[in-house]
Amino acid sequence: MVLASLRLNLFFLMLAGLLAAAPLYAQPYYLELASTALVAAMFALSLQLLVGGAGLVSLAHAAFFGLGAYAVPLMTRFLGAPPSILVTLTAAGMLAGGAALGVGALALRTRGFFFLMSTLAFGQLFYFVFHDSPLGGGSDGLFIQRPVFGVGSLVFQVSRADRPAVLLALNLGLLALMYAGLHALMRTLFGRALLGIKANEHRMAATGHDVRALKLAAFALAGLLAGVAGHMAAVTDAFVNPDLLGWHRSASALLMVLLGGIGTLYGPILGAFAFTALAEASQSITERQGLVEGVVVLAVVLALPRGLAGLGRR
Amino acid sequence: MTLVLEAVRLSRRFGGVRAVSDVSLALHRGTLHAVIGPNGAGKSTLVNLLSGELAPDAGSILVDGIDVTGWANWRLARAGIGRSFQRTNVMAGMTVLENVRLAAQAVLVPGRRLLRPAAREAAPLRAARAALLRVGLEEVADLVAATLSHGQQRLLEIALALAVQPRVLLLDEPLAGMGAEESERLAALLRDLARDHAVLLIEHDMDVVFSVADSVTVMVDGRVLERGAPDWIRDSVAVRDAYLGHDV
């Protein structure tokens, strides 16, 4: 994977600054939209660890995203009152990461086509758990109470008017943290080994790499990060429903990754913003959003196999 | 001349075909043992059994006296078995140095240090440079592997096998597709590698085999037909009938 140069990272830092300052010049509606895009970016970025990092195409990824989201109402019910956001965030990461570890341990016994199919089936299993059981409000979903912004006695009371700005800052901060973390991870021996597996899994095994353990670690970590993204989706929207776990959402995230370009770590962020903007634009012109999305996906796979990031490097 | 690898009565079938049947073999440090035979004799299958790419149906494999039968390829690599592939099998999009560094990484760096930055872990880098120097690729270390010439890619195959710090080197037709001059240099490299490894060489070029091998096994139809010193094999009537006659 091509990691961004110092200059490009400075450019992203500038964009982030512009986004962070958005409450000074933008309507609350657009702040919320930006939060949606940031959450999508976190989700796509977590998937990139699998796709661009280890060459694994998973259709179960939304299940971990959705588990992270459902962790918020589940923790609230378990503890009786809305807990600290640090508690729900940790729970979301653990729940999603743990589930990913279990699914990965089984699905990674297979490769390629079989891996894809078993991730799809496992993902739908989680979808049906929340769709068919009263655990999280069934198929209609659930309006939830947001967790408390603070720890112990140090609690920030966020007014309704301030909320979009606070959420935007929080999502931006988490995305930046995730990006920096993955940027560093891809430079470690572990990250290099993942890239080696993507390039030639067989040769990596023949030179002594425990390929399955490495892939499982990546799968679990990506699931954990997807859980963090899902958690932020729930906190941002104050609503969860089973569609968060459905494989269509996994496919959308794959689209964001491909749209941005699979060769880079910043591609998925570009892809998520482009995807969110596209959905927003299509919503304002037509009711047939499926048509717009379908045509765009088709156009991207036919015409832009290297994604938006590939445009600049031609 | 310490015994490093011992294979006892290995067999492997594919469907109804006995690809390898009852083959025993001993590899000693400091010697080069060549396996020759017509196409389809089971030579590559033998290498795949010894390197853990395939599991044998019967028989056992011992490394330093430890039974490693049925171990997966990555465990055998860590146990000291390095191999090259008949068809070049590298991380094509990466640089030559990164290819070899990755090959050295698994054996040289314990799992708990995997989260350290690759640039700060000196051992695999050092091992990679040493392997490249030994096969003579140090000048192209920074090129992307896919851009190398065929001969250089064959050398990279050997460097990858060397990087895992093996005691046994299994080389599956390393000379395939090489020119005369390149072959000569590679033959010298093979002799050099045999000084501090137990080398198993599969090769079709008989001139090279008889000039570098300390001993030779002839396989036909998955079985061992003859085994002995190169001169003796060259003069063997049975071998000549079964195999060499076709080529000479």
Add this chain to the structure above:
Amino acid sequence: MALSGLLVQVLNGLQYGLLLFLISSGLTLVFGVMGIINLAHGSLFMLGAYLCFAVVRAGASLWVALAVAVLGGAAFGVVLERLLFRRFRTREHLDQVLLTFALILLFEEARAALIDNQFHSVAVPELLDFPVPVMGGFAYSAYRLAVLVICLLVALAMFVVLERTRIGAAVRAAAENAEMVDLLGIDARRVYAFVFAAGTALAMLAGALAAPIQSVYPGMGQGFLIVSFVVVVIGGLGSMAGAFWGALLVGLIDTLCTAYVPQLAGASVYVLMVAVLLWRPAGLFARG
């Protein structure tokens, strides 16, 4: 539990399993021969059901609708293969996933535009609209029995084509090794077109056959797609026999669990898949 009730459930399970086989055989063939993952395969099933509904609504009989589904499916398959899938044979899995994801969205839109977004039911043809008595006073729908027989005949025809014809031999060879096709002296592109057309026709036939049994609704293809994937995982890749027995196994287990252990109904198929992945990750019927 009464024995006759069990018999009815077993018949239901077999009939569901055979429908699953029509879908998963196409899925496994298209992957085995062309190396393509077709997530839109379930949507083809949905299109077949809606096509059947539209043809019957227009006044034709169900038999005409079935023929339209098969012939229309084959033609549609040829077009799809030529325009899109042929180019994606050598592309990465990610590209194939997204291509077929786009097709799912577009097929749903096409259905909405050409037919509608409503739930529908299709009447069982009069000829078969009677109960067949089975043991102990229980009766079984003649149409369901007919579906069972039709599916079995189709399966039989598939095995005959694969085992006894030149194109069938080419398909089997291609499923094992893509380079083999050229050796047989058959134009590889014809084999791909044939396989894709057959897969599409089978999925649409399954949809049309299912229309009088279950209701016809927009998302009906998704559930079948997922379960067909489970069938292929269980049966083993590229194996027609695996798809057949895997589909019957899944159909029976799902139906019997729904009838007798409803708490497990949703999960039973997945539990089966997990068990197979643990025990034989290459599938129950994988070669070698």
